Amino acid sequence: MNSFQKISSLVVIWSVGNYAREYFPMLNEKYAPVAFGDNDAKKHATDLFGIPILSFEEIEARHPGCLYYIAADEINYLNVLNSLIEKGVTRSRIIIEEYKEYKSCLFLENYMCYENYSVDTEWSLQFCCANSDGSNKSPLVRGRDYEEAVYNFFAMRDRIIDELNSSSNFMPSPCLNCCMVNMGSWRTDREIRRFVLSYPGTCNFRCVYCCINDMINCNSNKINDINRLTEESLRFLKFLRDKHYINKHTHITINSGEILIHTMRDKILEALEDNPCFINSNISQYNEKLAKILSIKGNALKTSLDAGTPETFAKIKSVDLFDKVCQNLCRYASQTHVILQYIFLPGINDNERDIDGFIAILQKNEIKNVQIKSDMNNTLKLNKNTINMIIRLTHNAQKIGINISYVLSPFQKQQIENKLKALAKP
Ligand code: SF4
Ligand code: SF4
Structure with a gap:
């Protein structure tokens, strides 16, 4: 079957996670799904991109004989496939793409x-x-x-x-x-599904964990270099598109300081218009063009708040813009999908006041996705207090239906998993 030929039977996308969200434009074009399905009862009776999220029982009652598309990355694919088979779905009702097992x-x-x-x-x-x-x-x-x-x-x-x-x-x-x-x-297709473009930029923040800090104090020579490198990077993106190394479904992420203060901001945003993208911004500004691009299904704004109080925010970012950023968050979140990050910095933002303040912000803005990260300069074991605060954030966010994902080093992930397992024991 041609990879973009529409399937005539009714298709349900199972399940609702980052994969479904990110690849929705491609899945929608290919399958025009009638519903999403998920085991998580908190997601039922809600929708994603205007398509209802249903339980397995509801899907079977409303769309008997439908086909299932498994929206899971390669690591989770087999588990999700097996869980559907255990529910009694025959293999002939599962859309199987070509997979091969290897390291x-x-x-x-x-x-x-x-x-x-x-x-x-x-x-x-x-x-x-x-x-x-x-x-x-x-x-x-x-x-x-x-x-x-x-x-x-x-x-x-x-x-x-x-x-x-x-x-x-x-x-x-x-x-x-x-x-x-x-x-x-x-x-087996080994398509480039994600293209990450990184080039120098400037920023109006000075986050304690930022790896571009040495690029920030730019003189005009440096600005010229930044613009040259940006032009070159955008030319490379065009080359990849023209030669079909990437296609309109390839997700693009740009890492380059703060996009909203880049002298070539509009050109960069225009270059992103044709692809699904995650845009990183500190949202110290509100920009109509950015909001318009982000409102396209499958796109997302990624921003790192890292605090629930103005004092901690200022300590981490070296700017006193907590209220402004929260106001902008409110505007962007009302129009677009936001992934809000909390980078844990031991001794700075791993306290109850910040976590509870952050939860209140999530609730107020109806944010649905939170990414918990550790400072990539410190991938060593987490201390006891930081672990407790990660668990506090996880539990309180999940209680109000927020998806949590972790970007932690393997030791740290293990520590969090062990703690969650210990808490789950009766
Ligand atoms: S994450 Fe590890 S295995 Fe994967 S490409 Fe990078 S170095 Fe190689
Ligand atoms: S907002 Fe982003 S680019 Fe700017 S200093 Fe912080 S981490 Fe670096």
């Missing part, structure tokens, strides 16, 4: 990252954002021009995956010891 990683399978921080180097591409788990360096490929860099990227990706699955260690893979490698069911 790989989410980034190798789906990502292309382009970092353009220097005016005079060769083109370089990566598979993941370096050191995302604190234990490894991202493999890097270079080329003398766009075409060569992309060719080398695909060749190296295939080589790494072959090496991960080979019993001989003749040429050890650069990903060999990375904790992100796992046995999974991977889609």
